[in-house]
Every structure is written in structure tokens, then in C-alpha cells.
Amino acid sequence: MKCVNLLFFIAICIGNYFYITVGGLLIKSITSALFASLGFINMVYALKQNKKYKKFYLAMSIGLILAMLGDIFLEIEFILGAALFAMGHIGFLIAYCFSQKIRGLDVIISLVFFACVAVFMLYSPIVVFDDPIMKWVCLIYAFVISLMLGKALGNFIKKKDNVTGTIALGSILFTISDFMLLLSLFVELWSWTGEVCLATYYPAEFLLAYSIYARANKK
Numbered sequence: 001m002k003c004v005n006l007l008f009f010i011a012i013c014i015g016n017y018f019y020i021t022v023g024g025l026l027i028k029s030i031t032s033a034l035f036a037s038l039g040f041i042n043m044v045y046a047l048k049q050n051k052k053y054k055k056f057y058l059a060m061s062i063g064l065i066l067a068m069l070g071d072i073f074l075e076i077e078f079i080l081g082a083a084l085f086a087m088g089h090i091g092f093l094i095a096y097c098f099s100q101k102i103r104g105l106d107v108i109i110s111l112v113f114f115a116c117v118a119v120f121m122l123y124s125p126i127v128v129f130d131d132p133i134m135k136w137v138c139l140i141y142a143f144v145i146s147l148m149l150g151k152a153l154g155n156f157i158k159k160k161d162n163v164t165g166t167i168a169l170g171s172i173l174f175t176i177s178d179f180m181l182l183l184s185l186f187v188e189l190w191s192w193t194g195e196v197c198l199a200t201y202y203p204a205e206f207l208l209a210y211s212i213y214a215r216a217n218k219k
Contacts, residue, residue: 063091110150170207
């Protein structure tokens with residue numbers, strides 16, 4: 001299974017490269033389908049190896065599928081794509097909660113991060129929302145991903161191992177990717193934010209898919 005995960009990682013990196021350099025919904029869809037497929041394959045493997053964490057496996061796999069759908073629909077209808085992504089983050093958050101119960105530290109990290117992002121979005125002169133609805137969509141989305149990130153970091157602080165470390169790194173990269181997307185769409189100052197968004201996004205999704213395999217082999 002390690003070889004399977006490695007092959008999927010290579011394929012995802014290749015797909016990511018071609019999406020950055022060539023673009024197109026087809027390439028993006030195929031690349032996103034790869035991490036969702038890996039999540040499903042790892043879930044099937046995990047259920048055979050160790051059913052103790054089956055709720056975690058299922059929630060993570062659902063989160064990956066929703067993220068894949070968010071990728072696709074983001075190019076067709078932005079608000080629908082953002083909603084699917086937010087649902088994916090909720091799936092990941094639920095999975096993290098299955099690993100460890102919610103603690104005050106998780107909430108504090110989440111709220112501090114969200115407060116920083118919200119202040120930047122609402123009061124920074126470089127962020128321009130032409131449509132007020134988009135501002136609220138982004139704020140709600142930022143709140144959801146803040147909860148996911150806070151829980152991932154809280155879990156890692158509480159118990160440092162390869163599983164929580166993988167999830168924390170994946171969640172951090174996912175958050176960086178989304179922040180770069182915000183800059184790419186609503187701050188017209190830099191041309192490199194779109195590339196950084198993708199360069200961090202697909203590795204993040206791979207790490208989250210890989211965490212299912214890592215959890216199954218955790219003693």
C-alpha cells in the first residue's frame with residue numbers, strides 16, 4: 001500500500017504540474033479525482049486492517065470526495081464550489097473529532113486564526129469584494145476552515161505522532177492554499193498567488209488521503 005500511495009502522489013504531482021502550466025477543467029478534474037480515489041482506496045484498506053477508526057476513515061473519505069466536487073464546481077459556479085469545499089472541511093473536522101474529543105485549546109486556536117483572517121478580509125484596503133455576497137461567502141468559508149485547522153493543530157499539540165503530524169501539515173497547506181486563492185481572486189497585486197494556491201493544495205489533499213492509511217497502521 002505504501003507503493004500505491006507513492007504512485008498516486010507522483011500522479012497527483014504530475015497532474016498538478018500540467019494544471020498549473022496548461023490549465024483546463026479536464027486536467028483539474030482528473031487530478032482531483034486522483035486524491036479522492038486514493039482516499040477511497042485507503043479507506044477500503046483501512047477497514048480491512050483496523051476497524052477501530054472506521055468513523056474517521058469514512059469522514060475523511062467523504063471530505064475528500066466533497067473537496068473533489070468543490071474543485072470541479074468552483075470552475076462552473078463559484079458559490080456552489082465554495083459550499084462543497086466548506087462541506088468537505090466539515091467532513092475533515094468531524095474526522096478529527098473522531099480522533100480526539102474537542103478541547104478548549106482547539107476552540108482558542110480556531111477563533112484566533114479566524115479573527116485574524118476576518119480582520120484582514122474586512123478592513124484591509126487591498127481586499128476588494130465587488131459583490132457583498134462574496135464577502136459573506138468568504139467569511140463563512142474562513143470560519144469553517146479555521147475550525148478544521150484549529151482542531152488539527154490542537155490534536156497534534158495533544159498527541160504528536162505521524163498521524164496527527166500528517167493531518168496537521170495537510171491542514172496547514174490546505175489553509176495556505178485557500179488564503180492564496182483569496183489573494184488571487186480579490187487582491188489584484190500579485191501574479192504568483194494562483195500558482196502557490198495549487199502548489200500547496202494538491203499536496204495537502206494527498207496528505208489528508210494518506211492519513212487514512214497512516215491511521216490504519218497506527219498501533
